[in-house]
Amino acid sequence: MLSEQEINRRQKRDELMRMGIDPYPAQEVSVTHTITQLRDAFADKTGKDTQGGYEPQLNFSEQAPYDHVALAGRLMGFRIMGSASFAEMQDATGRMQLYFRRDDIAPGDDKTLYNTVFKKLLDIGDIISVEGYVFTTQTGELSVYVRQFTILNKSLRPLPVVKEVVNEQTGEKEVYDAFTDPEQRYRQRYVDMIVNPQVRDVFVKRSKLVNSIRQFLSGRGYLEVETPILQPIHGGAAARPFSTHHNSLDMKLFLRIANELYLKRLIVGGYDGVFEFAKDFRNEGMDRTHNPEFTQVEFYVAYKDYLWMMDTIEEMVEKVAIDVAGTTKVTVGENIIDFKRPWKRLTMFEAIQEYTGIDVSAMDEAGLRTVAEARGIKTDASMGKSKLIDELFGDACEPNLIQPTFITDYPVEMSPLTKKHRSKPGLVERFEAICNGKEIANAYSELNDPIDQRERFEEQLRLAERGDEEAMALDDDFLRALEYGMPPTAGVGLGIDRLAMIMTNQPSIQDVLFFPQMRPEKKADVSTDADFLAAGVPAEWLPALQKMNILTVAQLREASPNKLFNDLGGMRKKLKIDAPMPDMETVRHWTGK
C-alpha cells in the first residue's frame, strides 16, 4: 500500500512522460566537474570575511572554463521564491547550491519548464544534471547559475530530510531531524549513505586501509592468494562453523572459519610468503564487535618467527595509520591511540602482574582459581590452568590495554597450532596485538613438527568428545603436508573490521560493514489485488477494504458479512466511491459464506 507521497511521485512520473520528458533517459551524462573540484577551485575566493561583511560577488558567466560547467547529482533541497529558486545538489563528492531563474530556464512565453517541470514535478531525491556558470550570491555562497537542466531519474520514495545549519554563535554544524535509527540505517544502507554522507567516508577509509596493507605486503614480495571458502574440514581456529551441502558430490561442506591451514600448505609448497584477505564465517553470537561474516588478512612467511612478525605488524599498522588518518595518532572515542613504533610488549604473566599485582606464573590450578574468584570471575570444574589464566587476563588486562600492546607467550593448551616456546615450558610462541581493549591481531611461530601437531589435534578431539563445540577437527591432509616438511614459519591473522573500527572511530562493527547481518525484515502479509478480484470483489471496492484494514483474503473470509456491509456503506461515502452499493447477498459471497 503506497503512502500519499509515493502516489504523488508516481503521478509526477506519469505527468513527465505525458509531457514527452523521459524521466529515465539512456544517454551518457556529460559532467565537467565534481562538486568538490569546483569548491576547491574557488576555495580562496568565497565565503564571509571576518568583519561580517561579504566578499565581492563573483560572476563567471563569460569567463572560461567556469562559464560552462556541467554537474550531475541528487537534489537534496529546494528554496523556492516565486520566479527564482535555489536548490541543493549532492554528488559523490559534496553539495553545491544551484540557482534557477524562470526567465533563464524558460526564455520564451512558455514558462512550463520552470513553473511545472522544475517547481511541481521535481522532488527531493531526484537525480538531475545541470549546465550553467559559476557565481557567488550576495551572501557569498558559491553556486551554479543554471541555464539548462535534465532529469536523469525520478525518485519514487521520499527521502528522510536531514537539515544542517551552521550555528552563528559557535560556528559548529547543527543537524536537524537526523536519520539515526540503527535498524533502518543498516537495513537500508543506501538511504543512510544518501542522507548521512559522512558514512561514505568511513568506507573510503576502510578501502584505503585494505590497500595500504596490500601495498605493504606486495611491496615486500609476498604473494596474494585465494584459498577455498567451502572446506570439507573447518580448521585453523576455535569456532563453530556454518555448514552446507554440495549436491553433486553429496557431501557436507563448511564455510571457512579461517584459511590458516591452506596458507601453510602453500608454504610447504615452496612460497616464501603468502597472504589472503579472507572473508571468514563463524556461527556464533553477534554484537558490537562480532558479525557472522568478517574479514581478516592472514599472512605467513617462511624462515621467520613470531618476534620478527611482531616487528612487521608494528611497522605495517603504523603505516596503515599514516595512510588512513595521515598521522600515527588516531582518536577513538575518548582516547587518542598512538600507533608509533615501538609498541609496548608484555608477556601474559607480566600483564596480569601489572594489572592485578599478583605473580601467577608459578601458581597451580588451585591458586589460580582462588585469584580468579577473588576478582569475581565465575569458575567451574572444567576450567583448567590455561583457561583460568585466559579468564584472568580477559578480566584484568584486556579492557585496560588502550594503546597498542603486544601480549606474548600464551599457555600451550589454548594454541594447538603454535610452536612450543623455545625456553619457557608450558608456553607457546604466540602474541596478540591488543588495541582499544580488543584483540586486533593474533600471531605465532607456526608449529611445523608433524608428530607434535598430530598430538595436539588428538587433544582437541578429546575436547570435542567432552562437548566442546569449538574444538578443532583433525585435518589429515594438512598433517600429510606437514610430514613433507614446512620451513619454520611466522603467521598472523589481523582483523580488518576491528582495525577499521579503530581507524575510523566507529563504535560498532556494523558501522564498518556496508550490509551487516540482520534478522529478516518482518513483512506484513498482504494479498494482491488479483487475489481479491478472484474472491469476487470488484476493483472499485478494493480501496475501501484497504482502508478497513482488510489486507488479506483470509481476513476477508473471517469478516462478519453484516459488519462488512455496514462499513462499506460508510466507506462509500468517505472515499467517494461512485459504484453502486453491492447488496447483502453479494457481500456475503465475498466472505465465502
Add this chain to the structure above:
RNA sequence: GAUGCUUUAGCUCAGUUGGUUAGAGCUUCUCACUUUUAAUGAGAAGGCCCUGGGUUCGAGUCCCAGAAGCAUCACCA
C-alpha cells in the same frame, strides 16, 4: 541465551494522576514571493499510538505475553 531501556505521522520527537476529536517542527499538497540558505508568510492533508491478550464505564498511558531495535553481560575475532 540473560537483564535493562526503547517502539506514537514520510523524518525527528512531545503526549500530565487513565478522561472530549492524539500534538509540534520538518517533509508533502495549495497560494504569495527575483540572491535564499533549517528561506519566509497564509492555508490543507497526513496516525492498525509495534502485535496479541487483560484490567476499566473509558487505555497511546496500567498489567501479562510476543516481536523488533539499542545497551550491558556470557561465547567469540
